[in-house]
Structure formats: C-alpha cells, structure tokens
Amino acid sequence: MNQWMPEPLFDDTFGNESSAPPWSATLGVFDLETTGVDVTVDRIVTAHVGILDASGTVIRQRAWLADPGVPIPEGAQAVHGISTEVARADGRPAAEVVAEIVAALNAIFAAGIPVVAYNAPYDFSLLKHEALRHGLEPIANPWPVVDPLVMDKTVDRYRPGKRTLDAVAAHYAVPLDAAHDASADAIAAGRVAQALARRYADRLPATEAELHTRQIGWARAQAASLTEYFIRIGRLDPAESLDGAWPIR
Numbered sequence: 001m002n003q004w005m006p007e008p009l010f011d012d013t014f015g016n017e018s019s020a021p022p023w024s025a026t027l028g029v030f031d032l033e034t035t036g037v038d039v040t041v042d043r044i045v046t047a048h049v050g051i052l053d054a055s056g057t058v059i060r061q062r063a064w065l066a067d068p069g070v071p072i073p074e075g076a077q078a079v080h081g082i083s084t085e086v087a088r089a090d091g092r093p094a095a096e097v098v099a100e101i102v103a104a105l106n107a108i109f110a111a112g113i114p115v116v117a118y119n120a121p122y123d124f125s126l127l128k129h130e131a132l133r134h135g136l137e138p139i140a141n142p143w144p145v146v147d148p149l150v151m152d153k154t155v156d157r158y159r160p161g162k163r164t165l166d167a168v169a170a171h172y173a174v175p176l177d178a179a180h181d182a183s184a185d186a187i188a189a190g191r192v193a194q195a196l197a198r199r200y201a202d203r204l205p206a207t208e209a210e211l212h213t214r215q216i217g218w219a220r221a222q223a224a225s226l227t228e229y230f231i232r233i234g235r236l237d238p239a240e241s242l243d244g245a246w247p248i249r
Contacts, residue, residue, distance in 0.1 A: 023208035024197035025054040028108035028115035031186035032123045033080035039125040043068035048182040049104040056191045067091035080180045095134040114208040118165050118189040120147040120247035144208040145247040148192040154218045155200045219246035
C-alpha cells in the first residue's frame with residue numbers, strides 16, 4: 001500500500017492515441033474517499049495517486065488507508081466500505097498520510113504531468129484543509145489539473161442522464177467495477193479523460209496549460225448555469241450562488 005507499484009490494475013487499452021492531444025499521453029490520477037462531503041471539516045479515509053501511460057495502463061501507483069481520527073459516519077461507510085474500526089486498526093496516522101499524498105502530487109506536478117481528478121475542487125480543497133489541519137504546507141495552486149467532469153459537461157452539454165463518475169465512465173466505455181474505491185475511481189477518471197481527449201480532440205486544447213485555463217472558465221460558467229436552474233426550481237434563494245472556483249476552493 002505504501003510503495004509506488006509498476007503493475008497495472010487493469011489491462012484495458014483504448015485504441016489509437018495518435019490523434020489525441022499531447023497532454024493525454026501521460027496523466028497523473030488522484031482520488032479521495034472521505035468521512036463526508038464538507039471539504040472544510042471532513043477527513044481522508046483512503047486515497048490513491050498514480051500515473052497512467054497513453055494506453056491507460058497504470059505505470060506507477062500508491063494507495064493509502066488513514067485513521068482519520070474521528071468516527072466514520074454510517075453514510076460514508078456505506079459509500080466506500082471502510083468502518084471506523086477498520087480505519088483505526090489498519091489505517092496509518094492521518095498526518096503521515098496527508099503529508100505523503102501532498103508529496104506524491106507535488107512530485108507529479110513538478111515533473112510537468114497533468115493530474116486528473118474527477119470534480120477536482122472537492123478532492124483538492126479537502127486535501128488543502130487536511131494539510132492545514134496537520135500543520136503541513138498545502139497545495140494551494142494545483143497545476144496543471146484535468147477534470148473530466150468539467151470537460152464532459154462542456155463538450156456534451158445537453159446529454160441527458162447523471163454525470164457521476166460511474167455514469168460517465170459507462171458512457172465512454174471505461175471499466176469501473178468498484179465505484180467509490182479510491183484506486184478504481186482515480187484510474188477510471190484518468191481513462192475517461194483520455195477517452196474525452198480522443199473523441200473530442202478537435203474541440204479540446206492541445207496543451208495542458210491551455211486546458212487548465214479553459215477549465216477555469218468552463219467551471220465558472222457551469223456553476224452560474226446551475227445556480228440559475230436551482231433558483232428557478234426553488235432550491236436556492238435568489239441571493240445565493242454556487243461557488244464556481246476551480247480547481248480548488
């Protein structure tokens with residue numbers, strides 16, 4: 001669990017990558033499973049950081065199980081399957097885990113490799129607050145980041161149906177047999193990003209820098225559109241608005 005591993009989790013490949021933008025050739029992947037959905041107070045339970053090659057094969061990976069130091073609510077346990085008892089017995093101290101996740105991501109960013117995170121503001125914001133909680137230097141400006149959720153909602157805006165990772169993975173024929181497992185989710189998100197890169201190569205920026213910048217605007221526009229919809233159906237007060245900051249809040 002605590003070593004970079006060269007073995008792929010899946011053997012699937014996804015065809016000819018020759019027409020895909022160069023940024024999709026090597027991708028970092030990142031996912032967290034947590035005690036809840038509030039990025040300011042909830043804690044990391046499991047995490048995965050890895051690297052995919054152009055075929056979607058895992059060439060490096062590291063996974064963590066943390067003892068979050070607080071009880072894991074039943075609702076969260078039902079999602080990812082980790083109980084408080086398991087986390088306390090088998091998890092490592094949260095401060096050590098958070099420090100190692102931050103270091104692993106910083107190493108990938110330093111190498112100039114984009115990191116894929118599905119709904120990036122959730123994972124990066126929660127990691128930031130965890131780092132601050134434990135007196136660690138947070139990743140304040142993750143860059144470059146690839147968010148398949150933002151990309152998919154941009155290039156196929158009017159497609160009906162859910163935009164959860166499992167639904168979007170199914171749409172792009174990316175295997176995801178263990179949803180809400182941090183490793184499976186991280187790898188599937190990376191492969192969805194590569195599938196998007198191939199299918200919409202003519203509509204997506206060629207460089208990771210331009211893609212990152214475009215996603216900032218796309219995420220802001222998507223939040224504004226969703227705000228208007230929620231106000232219209234009475235889910236938000238007219239004075240309220242959704243936070244469209246990306247890739248971290």
